Amino acid sequence: MAFETKAIIATFGGKLLKLSHQSTSTGTPMAVNLYLPPAALPGAKVPVLIYLSGLTCTPENCSEKGFFQAHAARRGLALVYPDTSPRGADLPGEADSWDFGAGAGFYVDATRAPWSAHYRMETYISSELPAALFSAFADTLDGERVSITGHSMGGHGALTLYLKNPGKYRSVSAFAPIANPSRCPWGEKAFSGYLGAEDREEWKKHDATELVKGWKGGDLKALVDVGTGDNFYMQGQLLPENFEKAVKEAGVEGLVLRYQPDYDHSYYFMSSFAGDHVDHAAKYLFA
Numbered sequence: 001m002a003f004e005t006k007a008i009i010a011t012f013g014g015k016l017l018k019l020s021h022q023s024t025s026t027g028t029p030m031a032v033n034l035y036l037p038p039a040a041l042p043g044a045k046v047p048v049l050i051y052l053s054g055l056t057c058t059p060e061n062c063s064e065k066g067f068f069q070a071h072a073a074r075r076g077l078a079l080v081y082p083d084t085s086p087r088g089a090d091l092p093g094e095a096d097s098w099d100f101g102a103g104a105g106f107y108v109d110a111t112r113a114p115w116s117a118h119y120r121m122e123t124y125i126s127s128e129l130p131a132a133l134f135s136a137f138a139d140t141l142d143g144e145r146v147s148i149t150g151h152s153m154g155g156h157g158a159l160t161l162y163l164k165n166p167g168k169y170r171s172v173s174a175f176a177p178i179a180n181p182s183r184c185p186w187g188e189k190a191f192s193g194y195l196g197a198e199d200r201e202e203w204k205k206h207d208a209t210e211l212v213k214g215w216k217g218g219d220l221k222a223l224v225d226v227g228t229g230d231n232f233y234m235q236g237q238l239l240p241e242n243f244e245k246a247v248k249e250a251g252v253e254g255l256v257l258r259y260q261p262d263y264d265h266s267y268y269f270m271s272s273f274a275g276d277h278v279d280h281a282a283k284y285l286f287a
């Protein structure tokens, strides 16, 4: 499906394109921002880093204050900033809470009505959106070289999509990810609503800490940062220790998990380490 270009903004020598398209996965229009670095000249394909945002976000939050564009321009890679849920599906209760429904799609395909009709963010992010972008920007984006990153709910999305699809992404990274959603209040609420409260075995298929136990993709190529001053970390919403323990027990190599002293959950944290995460992706995208 074709993209409508809502705006083109010059930034760090490249262009940020604010796009919209009709999604067959969600049955709604979807907004997405695409950053093309200065290296994206006609005929010169650049690799792609997908950034999945956290709860309440739209494509704008990270575009405006994540500082990823500065580093993507330096390294010559494109950035894709998708939305965090369908918008305008008009389901009952969709906008009632900030951690479920609109702005909180959790990057899963809902199996429970009414959400299952529209909340199909896993299919949208892992299949439909990249296919649409690589078709519309065939001369510019290299669909063979893709990495994924994300923040909080988007960190959960990045880790789980990476673990579910060995080989689809060259590397993964995450900022303050919800690393064991089956065992934290945010995840329990979202999975109960989208997947059903009774079948917790089903939840494990969408939980990075559970998925990594069955990982057969070799070296993990994963960078994770968590701030020690992050309220949501302190409240037990993120549980990176559980993920690290599962990685170790599974005998999986290649996780770099860093605790950054005093950093909180905000974009002050992401913007501080955006360069490290772009460099991490670039290491594998240009290998």
Ligand SMILES: N[C@@H](CCC(=O)N[C@@H](CS)C(=O)NCC(=O)O)C(=O)O
Pocket (backbone or CB within 6 Å): 053, 054, 055, 056, 057, 061, 098, 151, 152, 153, 265, 266, 267
């Ligand atoms: N309810 C608060 C907390 C939610 C929150 O911290 N969301 C994170 C992602 S989990 C975020 O990126 N918020 C938007 C921002 O900081 O720009 C809010 O609406 O901001």
